[in-house]
Amino acid sequence: MKKSMKIAALALTVCMLAAGCSAAAPAAAPAAAPAAEAPAAAAQESGEFSFDGTVTMLCDSDAGSNEDLLCRAIASGCEEVSGLTFVVENVPGGNSATAVQTLKSSKDTDRHLYILLESNSMALSMLQGTNPYSTSDIRIVNKISSDWYTVVTKNDTGFENWNDVVEYVKANPGELNWGASGTKNNSNLFVSVLCHDADLDVNYVSYSGMANAKVGLISGDVSVMCGTSANLLDNLREEGTEYVPLLTNRPENAFEGVDFVTCTEMGYETTNAITSSRAIYCDSVWTDAQVEWLEAIMAKAVETDSYKEFAEKNGIIPDFMGTEQAQQWFDDYCATAEEMLQYMN
Numbered sequence: 001m002k003k004s005m006k007i008a009a010l011a012l013t014v015c016m017l018a019a020g021c022s023a024a025a026p027a028a029a030p031a032a033a034p035a036a037e038a039p040a041a042a043a044q045e046s047g048e049f050s051f052d053g054t055v056t057m058l059c060d061s062d063a064g065s066n067e068d069l070l071c072r073a074i075a076s077g078c079e080e081v082s083g084l085t086f087v088v089e090n091v092p093g094g095n096s097a098t099a100v101q102t103l104k105s106s107k108d109t110d111r112h113l114y115i116l117l118e119s120n121s122m123a124l125s126m127l128q129g130t131n132p133y134s135t136s137d138i139r140i141v142n143k144i145s146s147d148w149y150t151v152v153t154k155n156d157t158g159f160e161n162w163n164d165v166v167e168y169v170k171a172n173p174g175e176l177n178w179g180a181s182g183t184k185n186n187s188n189l190f191v192s193v194l195c196h197d198a199d200l201d202v203n204y205v206s207y208s209g210m211a212n213a214k215v216g217l218i219s220g221d222v223s224v225m226c227g228t229s230a231n232l233l234d235n236l237r238e239e240g241t242e243y244v245p246l247l248t249n250r251p252e253n254a255f256e257g258v259d260f261v262t263c264t265e266m267g268y269e270t271t272n273a274i275t276s277s278r279a280i281y282c283d284s285v286w287t288d289a290q291v292e293w294l295e296a297i298m299a300k301a302v303e304t305d306s307y308k309e310f311a312e313k314n315g316i317i318p319d320f321m322g323t324e325q326a327q328q329w330f331d332d333y334c335a336t337a338e339e340m341l342q343y344m345n
Helices: 064-083 094-105 120-127 164-169 186-198 210-219 229-235 269-273 286-301 303-311 323-344
Strands: 006-009 054-059 085-090 112-119 138-145 149-154 177-181 202-206 225-226 242-249 278-283
Touching: 006 112, 006 303, 054 064, 054 094, 064 085, 064 112, 064 120, 064 138, 064 229, 064 286, 064 303, 094 112, 094 120, 094 278, 112 138, 120 186, 120 323, 138 286, 138 323, 149 186, 149 210, 149 229, 164 242, 177 210, 186 202, 186 225, 186 269, 186 323, 202 210, 210 225, 225 229, 229 286, 229 303, 269 323, 278 286
Parallel strands: 006 202, 054 085, 054 112, 177 202, 177 225
Antiparallel strands: 112 278, 138 278, 149 225, 149 242
C-alpha cells in the first residue's frame, strides 16, 4: 500500500517583494456580475475584428514573481508585433479566483480589452471546487509555454543526490519536511504523485509563494523543496550557490549548466504529465473573430527574440498552440488531472 503524505500548512508573515502565487484561501463565490459585453467592433459583418486600444493582461501572481515576468515578456512581444499597448495587472489570490473574477467583471469596450495569463493550476482549482468559477466561464486562446518541476536541497543537508533522499525517507518515514508554494495546486499535485510513485512518506509544508519556500529551505525549516525550473534555475546557476539539484520531471535533462536526475530515469513517468503550463484566456463572451485576432498576435509574439531569450534563460518550453489545439490540450489536462487527484492529500 502506498503511504500517504502529510501536509503542514505554515502561516508565514514574511513579506517578500518577489513572492510567487498566493496561497490565500479561495474567495467566496462573488455576486453575479453583469456579463461583459463584446466590443462593438467585433460585430462587423465580415467576421473580422479590428482593435486600436489597450489590452490589459491579468496575472494571478505578485509583481516580481516568475509568472509576472513571463506576463511582461509576452506583453512586450505583443506590443512589438501589434503596435498596441499591453498592460500587466497583478491580481493574486484565491487559487486563481481573484483573477477570473476580475476578468469576468471587467467591461470590455472598443478601446479596452481584458485577457488572462494563467497556469493550469486554475483548471485544477476549478476541478476541486476551490475556485467558484468553472471552465465554462472562460475561453482559451493559446497555450503559451510549459515549465517543468524541479526538486532541490541545500548543500548542508547531507543529501548529495536524489537517491540519498529516498534512502533517508525510507529509513525515516514521515520525518522529512518538503517545502513548496501553495496547496491544492500543481506543486502539491506533483509532490503527491511523486511520493505515491516512489512510495515515500514526507511532510508537505505549504508556503505562501516561492520566495517564502526558498526562505524555508535556506533557513533549514525544510530539507527539500520543489518548484518550476523558471523559479529555481537562477538560484542553481549562481556562483557559490547553496542549492543542490536533485530531480526533475522534464523527460530529458536539458537545463544548461545544471544536472538533474530525471523522473523518467527513476521510473516515475506519471509525474511527467504535471507541468506548469501557461495559456492565454478571455471571457467566455468573446466572439470567434476576437479570439482569432488575439491568437494571431500571440503567435507572432512568441517568435520575437526577446521572448525566446526569456524562455531559454528560464528553462521554459515554448510549446505554443493555436486555439483549437490548445482547447484539446486543456480538455486532456483536465481529464488527466481529475484521475491524479486521488493522490492529492
